[in-house]
Amino acid sequence: xxxxxxxxxxxxxxxxxxxxxxxxxxxxxxxxxxxxxxxxxxxxxxxxxxxxxxxxxxxxxxxxxxxxxxxxxxxxxxxxxxxxxxxxxxxxxxxxxxxxxxxxxxxxxxxxxxxxxxxxxxxxxxxxxxxxxxxxxxxxxxxxxxxxxxxxxxxxxxxxxxxxxxxxxxxxxxx
Amino acid sequence: xxxxxxxxxxxxxxxxxxxxxxxxxxxxxxxxxxxxxxxxxxxxxxxxxxxxxxxxxxxxxxxxxxxxxxxxxxxxxxxxxxxxxxxxxxxxxxxxxxxxxxxxxxxxxxxxxxxxxxxxxxxxxxxxxxxxxxxxxxxxxxxxxxxxxxxxxxxxxxxxxxxxxxxxxxxxxxx
Numbered sequence: 041x042x043x044x045x046x047x048x049x050x051x052x053x054x055x056x057x058x059x060x061x062x063x064x065x066x067x068x069x070x071x072x073x074x075x076x077x078x079x080x081x082x083x084x085x086x087x088x089x090x091x092x093x094x095x096x097x098x099x100x101x102x103x104x105x106x107x108x109x110x111x112x113x114x115x116x117x118x119x120x121x122x123x124x125x126x127x128x129x130x131x132x133x134x135x136x137x138x139x140x141x142x143x144x145x146x147x148x149x150x151x152x153x154x155x156x157x158x159x160x161x162x163x164x165x166x167x168x169x170x171x172x173x174x175x176x177x178x179x180x181x182x183x184x185x186x187x188x189x190x191x192x193x194x195x196x197x198x199x200x201x202x203x204x205x206x207x208x209x210x211x212x213x214x215x
Numbered sequence: 216x217x218x219x220x221x222x223x224x225x226x227x228x229x230x231x232x233x234x235x236x237x238x239x240x241x242x243x244x245x246x247x248x249x250x251x252x253x254x255x256x257x258x259x260x261x262x263x264x265x266x267x268x269x270x271x272x273x274x275x276x277x278x279x280x281x282x283x284x285x286x287x288x289x290x291x292x293x294x295x296x297x298x299x300x301x302x303x304x305x306x307x308x309x310x311x312x313x314x315x316x317x318x319x320x321x322x323x324x325x326x327x328x329x330x331x332x333x334x335x336x337x338x339x340x341x342x343x344x345x346x347x348x349x350x351x352x353x354x355x356x357x358x359x360x361x362x363x364x365x366x367x368x369x370x371x372x373x374x375x376x377x378x379x380x381x382x383x384x385x386x387x388x389x390x
Contacts, residue, residue, distance in 0.1 A: 057241060059315055060232030061384045063362075066232060068289075070243040114243075160337055183352070187238075187377045191366065193358055204363045207382030209236045 041163045042136050043129045047103035049182055050077050056111070058095045060206035071121065073111020073212065080104040086126045090144050095155060096130055102139075104128040129157070141167060174203070184213040216338045217311050222278035224357055227250050228388045231286070235381035248286020248296065250385065255279040263303045265319050269329060271305055271332045277314075279303040286367060291302070304332070361387040 060069040065206050080087055082101055091098040110122040123145065129138035138158040145153075155169035155176075164181040177193045188210040194203045233246040255262055257276055266273040282372065285297040308315035313333040320328075330351075331332045332345035339356040352368045363385040 055241075057236040057238070057243065058241060059236070059245075059382060061232040061234070061382075063232070063384060063386060066247060068232065068243075068245040070233060070234075072241060106245075111235055127305075160335055160339075162335055162341070164335075166337070177358070183370075183377055183380075185367075187380075189368075189380060191364060191382065193364075195358075202358055202384075204380075205232075205358075205362075205364060205384040206380075207234060207236075207366065207380075209238060209377075209380040213240060 041159050043131055043139060043157070043159065043165075044103050046163075047105055047129065048081070049185065050106065050180075050188070051079050052077060054188065054210040055213050056109075056210045057206050058111075058206055058208040063202055064202055069118045070114045070210055071111050073121065073130075074106045074213075075114055076106075078106050078108075080106055080126065085129060086091050090128055090142055093144075094142050095203050096128075096140075096142065100130050102131050105116060141169075189214075216334055218306055218314060218332070218334065218340075219278050221334060221338075221340050222254070222280055222304065223347045224360065225363070226254050226280065227252060229363065229385040230384045230388050231383050232285075233286075233383040235379055237379055238377055246286050246296065248284050249388075251283045253281050253283075255281055255301065261319075262303060264300055265303055265317055268319075269317050271303075271315075271317065275305050276303045277306050281380075315352055316344075 056073045056075050058071040082098060082104065087101055087104045088098050091101060106124060106126050108124040110120060113121060125143055126143040128142040129139055130142065141155045141157050143153050153169050153171060155167045157165060157167045159165050164179050167178040169176045175195045178190065180188060180190045182188055189209065190208040192206045195201060196203060229250040231248045257273060257279065261277055262279045264271050266276060270343050281299060281301050283299040285295060290294060292330065300318055300320040300331040303317040304314055305317060308360045316330045316332050317326050328344050328346060330342045332340060332342045334340050339354050342353040344351045350370045353365065355363060355365045357363055365383040365385065370376060371378060
């Protein structure tokens with residue numbers, strides 16, 4: 041599977057159940073959300089702008105998309121968790137299953153971030169992103185065309201300590 | 216990574232946080248447990264007996280082990296979830312990273328079961344088990360020597376419907 045196929049399978053409206061495990065304290069957090077993943081064209085101003093910010097030729101962008109989410113955590117039912125970000129895969133010209141992923145906003149910190157991705161032989165998308173004070177590792181795979189699983193790990197940037205492990209099960213909704 | 220190395224890394228005492236997502240209802244369940252994974256010798260009576268039950272030559276067994284767990288769910292705090300089972304990998308003589316896994320008790324139903332496993336290039340152990348009325352798919356990988364992640368999916372045996380998706384983060388304890 042290449043990035044084009046992976047993004048194509050992801051386009052749509054998803055209902056997500058996410059559990060976050062805060063490992064040091066043995067705490068559980070449950071988040072319910074709706075996620076919209078929409079394809080962008082290569083000449084979308086948001087795509088051009090983000091490529092420019094990273095000094096990347098917009099021609100190198102493959103299957104750019106926008107992800108928008110809105111949800112609620114059981115830790116604070118009054119707070120709505122919502123956001124949107126633009127994501128742009130830049131495949132490695134020499135290795136079809138690897139590349140960079142540009143984002144105008146990261147998960148672990150609310151700043152722009154570049155991650156490195158690869159897709160395993162069994163179709164798992166693996167993304168690692170280094171932030172100032174943390175590193176994120178994410179695995180996403182399809183169980184079937186309508187069910188996606190996602191495991192995200194937030195580690196201390198210093199090394200191997202895992203701070204939070206979270207798991208999302210995502211079910212495609214008819215839109 | 217071969218099965219011998221995977222089992223060797225798994226031996227020990229683990230504290231597990233498990234979240235189960237019951238997809239049809241959007242329900243979350245949280246389970247805290249302690250897991251003990253102990254190596255067994257090839258001549259252990261439990262190993263010989265289970266091999267016999269499946270008509271497998273005990274000489275074909277590699278790195279048999281016993282898994283014992285005890286925990287509590289937030290669905291019923293008075294009920295203790297506990298159990299123990301013997302697991303025996305039988306590698307495929309022609310493919311080092313694949314084989315059968317014999318168990319004297321399954322997860323999805325409390326009967327003996329044989330699963331098919333393989334280990335991906337990036338060290339994820341993938342196990343599929345067919346039961347009478349369900350199928351289970353499990354992925355286990357090490358984030359570092361002291362943190363394991365495990366995703367288990369229970370599907371209807373008829374096909375592609377996913378009933379439960381659960382995620383465990385497991386931290387090694389000093390014993």
